[in-house]
Amino acid sequence: MGRTVGIDLGTTNSEVAIVENGQARVLPGEEGDLILPSCVGFSDTGKLLVGRDALRQYAAAPDRTVRSIKRWMGTDHKTTLRIDSASDETREYLPHEISAMILRALKQRAETALGEEVTQAVITVPAYFTDAQRQATKTAGEIAGLEVLQIINEPTAAALTYDLRSDETEQVLVYDLGGGTFDVSVVEITGEVTEVLASHGNNQLGGDDFDRRLQLHLAERFRQAHGIDVPEDAVTQARLLRAAEQVKITLSTHGFAPVREAFLGSKGNTALHLEAEISRSDFEELLRPLLEETLEAIDRALADAELDPEDLDRIILVGGSTRIPLVQQMVEEHLDQAPVDGVQPDLCVALGAALQAGVLAGEEVESILVDVIPHSLGISAAVSTPMGIMPGFFSVIIPRNSVVPVSRSEIYSTMSDRQTAVEIEIFQGENEIAEENVPLGSYKVEGLPPGAAGSIQIEVHFDFDINGILTVTTTEKGKGQQGTLVVNHGGIERLSSHELKQARADLDALFQDGLFQPDETLLSSAASDVEDDSIDVETSETIPIAPELVALLTRARQALDTLEGEQVEELQDLLDDIAEAIADSETELIANLQEELADFLYYATTQDS
Amino acid sequence: MLSPYDRLAIPLTATPAEVKAAYHAKLREFPAHLHPEEFKEVRAAYETIRKGGASADDFFFLVRPLDAKLDPSAVEALRQRAIAQLQVSWEEMIRETF
Ligand SMILES: Nc1ncnc2c1ncn2[C@@H]1O[C@H](COP(=O)(O)OP(=O)(O)OP(=O)(O)O)[C@@H](O)[C@H]1O
Numbered sequence: 001m002g003r004t005v006g007i008d009l010g011t012t013n014s015e016v017a018i019v020e021n022g023q024a025r026v027l028p029g030e031e032g033d034l035i036l037p038s039c040v041g042f043s044d045t046g047k048l049l050v051g052r053d054a055l056r057q058y059a060a061a062p063d064r065t066v067r068s069i070k071r072w073m074g075t076d077h078k079t080t081l082r083i084d085s086a087s088d089e090t091r092e093y094l095p096h097e098i099s100a101m102i103l104r105a106l107k108q109r110a111e112t113a114l115g116e117e118v119t120q121a122v123i124t125v126p127a128y129f130t131d132a133q134r135q136a137t138k139t140a141g142e143i144a145g146l147e148v149l150q151i152i153n154e155p156t157a158a159a160l161t162y163d164l165r166s167d168e169t170e171q172v173l174v175y176d177l178g179g180g181t182f183d184v185s186v187v188e189i190t191g192e193v194t195e196v197l198a199s200h201g202n203n204q205l206g207g208d209d210f211d212r213r214l215q216l217h218l219a220e221r222f223r224q225a226h227g228i229d230v231p232e233d234a235v236t237q238a239r240l241l242r243a244a245e246q247v248k249i250t251l252s253t254h255g256f257a258p259v260r261e262a263f264l265g266s267k268g269n270t271a272l273h274l275e276a277e278i279s280r281s282d283f284e285e286l287l288r289p290l291l292e293e294t295l296e297a298i299d300r301a302l303a304d305a306e307l308d309p310e311d312l313d314r315i316i317l318v319g320g321s322t323r324i325p326l327v328q329q330m331v332e333e334h335l336d337q338a339p340v341d342g343v344q345p346d347l348c349v350a351l352g353a354a355l356q357a358g359v360l361a362g363e364e365v366e367s368i369l370v371d372v373i374p375h376s377l378g379i380s381a382a383v384s385t386p387m388g389i390m391p392g393f394f395s396v397i398i399p400r401n402s403v404v405p406v407s408r409s410e411i412y413s414t415m416s417d418r419q420t421a422v423e424i425e426i427f428q429g430e431n432e433i434a435e436e437n438v439p440l441g442s443y444k445v446e447g448l449p450p451g452a453a454g455s456i457q458i459e460v461h462f463d464f465d466i467n468g469i470l471t472v473t474t475t476e477k478g479k480g481q482q483g484t485l486v487v488n489h490g491g492i493e494r495l496s497s498h499e500l501k502q503a504r505a506d507l508d509a510l511f512q513d514g515l516f517q518p519d520e521t522l523l524s525s526a527a528s529d530v531e532d533d534s535i536d537v538e539t540s541e542t543i544p545i546a547p548e549l550v551a552l553l554t555r556a557r558q559a560l561d562t563l564e565g566e567q568v569e570e571l572q573d574l575l576d577d578i579a580e581a582i583a584d585s586e587t588e589l590i591a592n593l594q595e596e597l598a599d600f601l602y603y604a605t606t607q608d609s
Numbered sequence: 610m611l612s613p614y615d616r617l618a619i620p621l622t623a624t625p626a627e628v629k630a631a632y633h634a635k636l637r638e639f640p641a642h643l644h645p646e647e648f649k650e651v652r653a654a655y656e657t658i659r660k661g662g663a664s665a666d667d668f669f670f671l672v673r674p675l676d677a678k679l680d681p682s683a684v685e686a687l688r689q690r691a692i693a694q695l696q697v698s699w700e701e702m703i704r705e706t707f
Contacts, residue, residue, distance in 0.1 A: 403652050465645060
């Protein structure tokens with residue numbers, strides 16, 4: 001049997017970790033990198049790229065690249081990807097299919113690092129994920145060829161990795177702000193027992209939103225400077241987004257961040273650049289309203305846990321976005337206590353997942369996890385009100401923050417005379433009006449004996465297991481069992497075993513065609529493709545250059561023939577610089593120049609059309 | 610069915626600290642992924658004792674009171690919705706819902 005790993009499948013970044021001899025560690029990729037960007041794409045030549053290589057091409061080829069797919073999990077949103085740059089052929093993918101590619105890459109990474117097969121995994125999700133989102137995550141794991149032993153909550157996983165100061169019980173607040181989601185969990189830790197008291201959050205709030213606000217801000221700066229709007233096309237917008245993220249990260253450690261994006265637009269024959277300086281306070285102004293919301297979530301989680309801020313022994317920050325000084329400052333002011341920095345805010349979720357994987361795989365891991373369900377579960381029912389009987393109320397059977405697994409029952413009675421059927425409609429959420437919540441499924445109980453209103457009683461039993469599967473059973477009192485419904489999720493259907501096999505085979509094929517690892521071509525062999533005297537190839541046989549760059553250089557050579565005037569000069573200069581950088585083996589410079597070349601070519605070849 | 614105190618194997622006089630220690634010992638004995646039924650019983654027992662209230666069994670057989678406490682704004686929202694749906698006959702609504 002293969003090994004069992006823990007996986008943090010993040011909006012922006014993913015990691016895979018394992019427990020060995022009671023110790024958890026993150027498994028590195030071949031270049032020693034611990035983090036795999038959650039980005040998927042097809043290269044120029046139609047190869048599947050997962051991780052850094054996909055992220056690298058994102059700004060130049062947004063039509064062939066997808067990031068932040070986690071935001072769509074549990075929906076049937078289709079992502080259309082062009083499969084290479086030559087043809088217009090596209091393929092459509094569902095969110096869990098893209099996630100499966102990321103998981104498959106992580107599985108491969110773990111297998112290479114361990115030299116063994118990996119067959120099982122614990123995967124983390126935001127605590128505030130709904131049923132549908134959890135189910136989609138599980139399906140993605142299965143498509144990737146992993147048996148998903150358990151889906152656990154990210155802040156809980158993070159809490160598992162924290163060393164205790166003493167044997168005393170500690171009440172800890174975990175504030176997790178990542179790329180796409182925000183969670184807050186109040187956790188009680190006693191020795192090896194980690195018990196979640198309450199979780200709250202927003203599964204659509206994270207660093208991505210900060211980037212997007214900054215992107216709009218940068219577009220506004222551009223407009224102010226040049227009097228025209230930034231072009232709407234995908235490539236330009238992707239470049240702006242990338243610039244925004246860089247600004248954001250710079251502002252975590254600096255008071256000001258410069259922005260320089262060349263060739264962002266044009267006016268007549270003049271190229272327009274974005275040149276600006278963003279101050280930290282500009283950024284904080286954009287950010288503050290979003291962060292206020294996280295403070296409200298803290299209050300609600302504390303209230304659900306029946307704790308006051310002063311009861312907290314520690315505040316732990318998790319997730320890349322907690323590196324933003326304003327986040328730390330606002331949390332500290334709100335709770336009147338300085339948060340401690342996580343040992344490894346990016347990695348602790350994966351490490352915690354690995355610990356739980358160890359527990360489930362029967363390793364010697366001293367850890368007991370007691371987690372809760374983040375959303376209430378119940379059915380639509382009628383209540384009598386001063387205005388008569390009102391149907392459509394949400395009657396909660398399992399309240400939010402109940403410990404899982406959990407079983408609860410409620411008894412309902414018929415509301416009209418001779419009523420012989422009832423519809424059991426199941427919802428998840430917190431709204432008092434049933435329909436305002438997320439529907440999970442419904443079924444009809446028929447054949448009730450005719451009786452007076454209220455005389456027939458039906459027990460509705462909810463059983464919510466550790467894997468998040470809800471089973472609903474209704475029993476008519478006195479007559480025995482009437483029906484059972486296993487509710488999986490609201491969104492996508494569970495795959496049949498046949499569909500799963502097919503999906504796995506498709507994914508295998510995608511990975512097998514050598515699509516995964518970008519085969520880096522040596523310059524000497526690339527030279528035959530790019531026979532251009534502007535590039536001095538002799539001095540640099542040993543530097544591998546990426547196929548993407550080769551393709552760009554080919555396009556650049558063609559462009560030299562079609563461009564005119566100043567642009568030819570600009571391009572020639574750029575090519576000279578690249579040749580020099582290659583000769584000097586300056587890999588970082590090459591990467592920067594490659595990006596610049598991509599931007600230039602995009603600008604130069606689209607501006608007149 | 611065991612009483613909550615028997616389930617945690619503690620005397621009725623147990624202090625809160627003793628209750629928690631016994632609960633943790635039972636968690637170790639019955640991990641949720643291996644013994645879900647026992648886990649649920651242990652958890653229910655712990656919650657019952659901590660709340661100091663009636664045993665969980667009492668709740669199980671309570672008939673849900675029809676005149677639950679209502680938030681007036683929710684009632685108003687519902688009333689609006691009911692008015693908006695006048696084309697749906699009252700009969701149908703009753704049969705459709707529960
Ligand atoms: N120094 C920094 N300053 C500000 N933001 C940062 C910094 N470093 C990383 N980030 C942001 O953190 C986010 C990624 O964090 P992380 O890797 O914890 O999230 P994730 O696991 O991908 O997302 P999620 O948990 O929401 O699914 C990105 O939005 C990234 O831009």
